[in-house]
Amino acid sequence: MLTIHDLYTQGKNVQEIAQELEISRTTVRKYLKHPEAVIPKPRPVRPSKLDPFKEQIKKWVMEDHCTNCEVIFERLQKMGYTGRISILKEYVQPLRAAVAGHAPVQRYETNPGEQVQFDWGEFVYEHEGQMRKFYGFTAILGYSRMRFVTFVKRCDTPTLIRCLMEAFEYFGGLTKVALTDRMKSVLLEMEENKPRWNPRFADFMVSIGVGARVCKPYTPQTKGKVERTVSHVKKSLWGGVTFTDLDDLNRQAHAWCERINSRVHRTTHARPVDRLAEEKLLPLPQDFAWERFATEERKVTWDGYVSYDGVLYGLPGTLQLAGKQVQVRERKGLLTVWSAGTQVFAIEKRPRSQESVPHADQWKTVASVSATRRAPTPLGHLQPAPDVESRPSRSMISIVES
Template sequence: MRKDVLNYLELIKDEIGLLNKSELARRLNCDPRTIERYINDTNTESRKPREIKSKIDDFKEKIIDKVDTLGSNSMSIFKYIQEKGYDGGYHTVNNFIKNYKNEQIKRVTMRFDKSLGLQAKVDCNETLTMINSEGETFNINIFLILLGYSRLRYIKLTTDKTQKTLLQCLIESFKYFEGVPKEIIIDNIPSVIDRHKTTFENVTIHKNFENFSKNAGFEVITCNPYRAEIKEKTSTLDKLTKRLNLYNKEFDTFDDLNNIVTKFNDEINNEISEVTYEIPVIRYLKEKGHLNPLPPIDILL
């Protein structure tokens, strides 16, 4: 819309009938038809742009639901909504999901609290493949829990992501910490979240995991898988992966790998933290007394 044309015509509105449209067009450097359209259409200035509805609009709520509650990728969601009647392209879906995730990360306000004994963050999504000295392949998962105040870590390798394995890792971490943090932040993973009962508005924790958390004395805080990452957690996993890769095709058993991890765990807890600029095992001495007491192990099993 040419605002300058509208403004000029408004100034000379009482003389428009006396002026030649071609002359007006020459003065305003536009087509005479533009002058005629603006003179004849008295509502030009108040006209709103035509709203164009995208093919994806009717499916946005379903897409967000699948991304938030299931962590589904773009292709699986594209195939899913095609079955529901979507007839647009894959790139439209992929771009919408990328933009949505980026926007959510910007809007994240929940921080990893550094209060004494309050929070810990669990990560068990990292996986890698290792081959031993005899050519046997091991598909390995890394369990990591990080205390918020001291930045003390407990790391263990597992061979599956079942709920039973996750609970066992948590019990071992509580023994290592000699206490239980009051809150544990964990991703929306299948061993924690009941997918059948979880909706877009409400996340439902598996009954077994909920009972475990109550008996252990911690509150579960779930978060989306695309949350902004905690700096130290990411760097720890990166360092560990590089350390383990050095032993690819040289180790014999799974226990050999866990021995490497145990040694790495001790080293990383005695190095200066990137966040606190202090050594985790020293800060832990102050945090230890603020953790909830370690419950009897038999009630957790």
């Protein structure tokens, strides 16, 4: 050791060096007699059970940004890994990107049934070499930590309301307050420290009897529970996920929620599903909420299609709705079309965008182009001028008499 040689050059003997460094005199003599022993020899690299999987782990961490070792450990076990998670954590730790710090905040706890927090997250995926994205809606109950996640194609106000209703149905009831940030689908602006709510969102919250709250600007930590949940979804569920369509993705998200809600939470030291009974949530609204707020206006194209979530649905031509306004409502995977307050059509929602679903009777009552060309054209009639009897004028008669 260099310290031994340094102390020896200062005039200290073997016993003094051994006492100061709390090592044996034999060790001191060894390093003084053999200076080359100062440089330790590298230990031979021992094979690890993790070696065959390191390239795959690097891909998950570096490309898919999946850094949750529990998720990686489960995937490796399915691939035949028989080692422990400890060496996995040791290998993954240097691969993680540095996380920027932020100011500490005080944890805020709520009473049972008091609050739900919700937020959006952008989730990028690759399809045929192009980067696309879904919007992930996340909600969490403040007391029990029950979490809900669903993925959608857009994050406008009607979609937000639909996702909120699905979350409340998953939880089994309503909270007294809903907390979120200042998104345009919730809050338009603040006027003299008073919120000017999005009218559709405000109407919905008043109708179901849930109070709306928004956190202070630039302080997302106020709703830290849902912020951490969005981050957890990205690290635990999204990194490296594979799916065939949006329905398949949401089935995986639902299964993920079931697993995560059945695990002991690190803060409460209890399973969220067990604490859910203590929430004592308010009863869910009747069907009027879906009938009123889960409905969107659409205009039927002249060729008989109605567009919803990037998919064209053909309507029967017998309905005579081409060019007219209709109402489209989505509920539990079923799409219904309404006109003049009456349901006129229903179809299972398609999960893939840019798809056309024609109806067998879509053009049943629509004349073809050739038939239109053969249609009679307006016809006029030319008639000869009528014969008019000519009589001599009075001036001519007077000339003849004279």
